[in-house]
Each structure stands twice: as C-alpha cells, then as structure tokens.
Amino acid sequence: MNLFRLLGDMTHLLSIVVLLLKIRTVKSCAGISLKTQELYVIVFLTRYLDLFTKYYSVYNTAMKLVFLGTSIGIVWYMRYHKVVKQTYSKDEDTFKHYFLILLSIILALLIHRAFDVIEVLWTFSLYLEAVAILPQLVLLQKSRNIDTLTGDYVFLLGAYRALYILNWVYRFLMENHKFRWIPWISGLVQTALYADFFYYYIKSWKNREKLKLPA
Amino acid sequence: KEQPQSHDEL
Numbered sequence: 001m002n003l004f005r006l007l008g009d010m011t012h013l014l015s016i017v018v019l020l021l022k023i024r025t026v027k028s029c030a031g032i033s034l035k036t037q038e039l040y041v042i043v044f045l046t047r048y049l050d051l052f053t054k055y056y057s058v059y060n061t062a063m064k065l066v067f068l069g070t071s072i073g074i075v076w077y078m079r080y081h082k083v084v085k086q087t088y089s090k091d092e093d094t095f096k097h098y099f100l101i102l103l104s105i106i107l108a109l110l111i112h113r114a115f116d117v118i119e120v121l122w123t124f125s126l127y128l129e130a131v132a133i134l135p136q137l138v139l140l141q142k143s144r145n146i147d148t149l150t151g152d153y154v155f156l157l158g159a160y161r162a163l164y165i166l167n168w169v170y171r172f173l174m175e176n177h178k179f180r181w182i183p184w185i186s187g188l189v190q191t192a193l194y195a196d197f198f199y200y201y202i203k204s205w206k207n208r209e210k211l212k213l214p215a
Numbered sequence: 216k217e218q219p220q221s222h223d224e225l
Contacts, residue, residue, distance in 0.1 A: 009225055056223045063225050122222065164224070180221045 001059075002170045008163030009063060015156035016070045022149040023077050028087040031150040033139045034078045035097040039132035040071045042101065047125035049118055092142040095135035104128040113182065126183055130190040133157065137197060141213045151211040155201050158194030165191060 023029055048064040055061065077084045108124035136154060140146055164187055171177035197213070204211040 005224070012225070050222065054222075060223060060225070067225065167224075183221045183224070 002167060002174070004163050004167035004170055008160050008167055011156050011163060012160040013063075013066070015153050015160060016067075016074075018149055018153045018156060019074060020070065022147075022153070023074065023081075023084055026149070027083045029078045029084050030087045030089055031139065031143045031146055032078065032089075032153075033093050033095070033136040034075065034088060034090075035093055035095055035135035036132055036139075037071065037075050037078060039097055039100065039128060039135070041068075041075055043125045043129045043132060044068045044071050046121040046128075049121060053118065089139060089143065093135060093139050095138045097135050100131045100134065101128065104131070111182065123182055126186040130186040131193070133190070133193055137193065140197070141215055143213075146211045146213070148211075151201060151204075154194075154197060158191065158198060161187060161191040161194065 019032065022032070044064070044067050048068060051061065051064055078088055079085060104124050104127035107127050108120050112120050112123040133154070140150070140154065143150075165184075168177065168180070168184055168187070172179075200213050201211060203209075
C-alpha cells in the first residue's frame with residue numbers, strides 16, 4: 001500500500017465521519033442527497049461481493065465492512081430516523097438517479113474485462129460510483145445555504161478520488177501496475193465531475209466566505 | 216493472476 005492509497009482511503013473515511021457527525025450530532029441531513037447515498041449503497045454492495053470469495057488483508061476486509069455498514073446506516077437515518085428524515089431536502093433532490101443505474105448496467109454489460117457475475121458487477125460498481133455524486137452536486141447547486149459540514153463532506157469525497165488517481169500513477173510507475181482502463185477512466189471521470197465544486201470550495205475558503213455554487 | 220491489482224482497492 002502506498003501513501004496516496006492510504007491517504008485516499010482515510011479521506012474517504014473522514015468524509016463519512018463528517019457526514020455522520022452532521023446526522024448524529026446536528027440531527028440534520030439538509031443538503032445531503034438521499035439519492036447519492038442510495039447509489040453508494042448499491043456501489044458497495046455490488047463491489048464488495050468478493051468479501052465472500054477472496055481475502056486480501058484485515059485492512060481490506062475491515063474497510064469494506066465499514067463502508068457497507070456506514071452507507072446503509074446513513075440511508076437508514078435519512079429515510080427512517082424521526083428527526084433526521086424531516087430535515088431531508090426532498091423537493092430539491094430531484095435528479096433522476098434510476099437513469100444512472102440503467103446507464104451503468106448497460107455500460108457494464110458492454111464493457112468489462114471478463115464476463116462473469118463478480119467481474120461485471122464490479123465493473124458496474126465502478127461506473128455507478130463515477131456518476132453517483134451527480135444528484136448531490138445538483139442538490140448543492142439548488143441549495144441557498146450550504147453548511148460547512150456538507151461542503152466539507154463533498155470536498156473530502158472528491159479529494160479521495162483525486163488521491164486514488166495519484167495512487168494509480170504511483171502503482172503504474174513503481175509497482176509495475178498494468179494499464180487498467182476501466183477503473184482509471186471511470187476514476188478520471190468521477191474526479192472531473194468535482195472540478196467545478198473544487199473551484200468554488202477553494203475560492204470560498206480563500207476569501208473566507210460562505211460556500212455558494214452559481215445556479 | 217494479475218487481477219488483484221485493482222480488485223484490492225476499495
């Protein structure tokens with residue numbers, strides 16, 4: 001494991017901590033897209049099927065369980081917790097996320113490395129993760145007030161993807177990692193989707209202003 | 216054989 005990979009995973013973990021902090025202590029999920037959160041549950045469920053078939057390390061297994069558990073927990077809070085669910089910005093969370101699932105299924109059936117259940121589902125999870133942030137970004141654009149925790153959450157999620165790109169560059173150069181078009185291109189697309197958000201996040205941070213995305 | 220190179224990522 002290289003430093004970029006570890007930092008990427010830790011940033012991912014931290015993003016979830018920040019979101020849980022908002023949900024559990026502020027008791028609010030305002031500005032958080034339930035659709036994006038549901039897509040992440042599907043991403044982790046389809047990607048981590050190899051929990052049952054292959055062992056990599058204690059770290060790998062533990063992180064997979066944490067991502068699965070927390071993503072399901074977050075969706076539970078947003079849907080069923082009697083206080084939290086009332087703060088959900090339902091009317092603004094309008095992105096047609098079924099379309100993203102359909103698109104990823106079709107793409108995974110067409111473009112994959114091997115045609116077996118685990119490989120196609122794994123590929124599907126990469127395509128879906130690449131676009132899963134879209135409902136969240138659309139919701140942010142509609143939000144008049146983006147609170148600090150929500151902004152930080154999305155920033156950390158984007159930082160995690162950017163660090164994974166550095167991790168691939170490192171593995172390619174230092175560990176004889178072969179070309180892996182499917183995860184790399186999906187990862188590049190995923191990171192590129194954050195470009196606009198990064199720009200406004202950093203700008204607001206530099207000017208010490210409240211984060212606001214232009215509509 | 217070389218498959219785990221990206222499957223070991225999260």
